Amino acid sequence: SAVISQKPSRDICQRGTSLTIQCQVDSQVTMMFWYRQQPGQSLTLIATANQGSEATYESGFVIDKFPISRPNLTFSTLTVSNMSPEDSSIYLCSVVSSTHSSSYEQYFGPGTRLTVT
Amino acid sequence: GENVEQHPSTLSVQEGDSAVIKCTYSDSASNYFPWYKQELGKRPQLIIDIRSNVGEKKDQRIAVTLNKTAKHFSLHITETQPEDSAVYFCAASEGNNRLAFGKGNQVVVIP
Secondary structure, eight states: OOOEEEEOSEEEEOTTOOEEEEEEESSOOSEEEEEEEOTTOOOEEEEEEOTTSOOEEOTTOOTTTSOEEEEETTEEEEEEOSOOGGGOEEEEEEEEOOSSTTOOOEEEOOOEEEEEO | OOOEEEEOSEEEEETTSOEEEEEEESOTTOOEEEEEEEOTTSOOEEEEEEETTOSEEEETTEEEEEETTTTEEEEEEOSOOGGGOEEEEEEEEOSTTOEEEOOOEEEEEEO
């Protein structure tokens, strides 16, 4: 499976600031997703990162708060904007590496642990 | 959208015994059902999956069964070991290659 890395691995940020998280894959992938995992909770999909076009956001998530870029098939960024303590969470990217459109196998990056003070 | 529920939320088993976690889903169009294992502080790892055209799949000590009629699928872990202690998430496919995750089960293997 693809090797996925995320930067930073963790950060502590002041409220009102923004943080950009990077997700890098060592091979081209068809799909990239961004999830949030709050402490002790499940995985909540934020959006699908679309290559060369605007991301597709899930209900409850908006582009102004979580702008996403995906300039190519191996890289994506998620920005958490105007942060508040409620944004403290682990943010994970995931990828679907198969070129078959029917494949759903998702593999996760190591995550970025964000604490907002 | 898809709604995935997991039961029980916490499961404690003696080392060597079997553990079974059950998930139910709501959307009959779902056709892919993975299980992820997440150890403390680590990323979720895909451990086994099943597609809707198969009723059972095994990989060493773990197996997954699917009942499409009842819309539920289960993870079976045999001969549990301390390293099986983790949170296990089930998921079901939605459109556009997305997955809907259950809330997770904490499995504790008691030595």
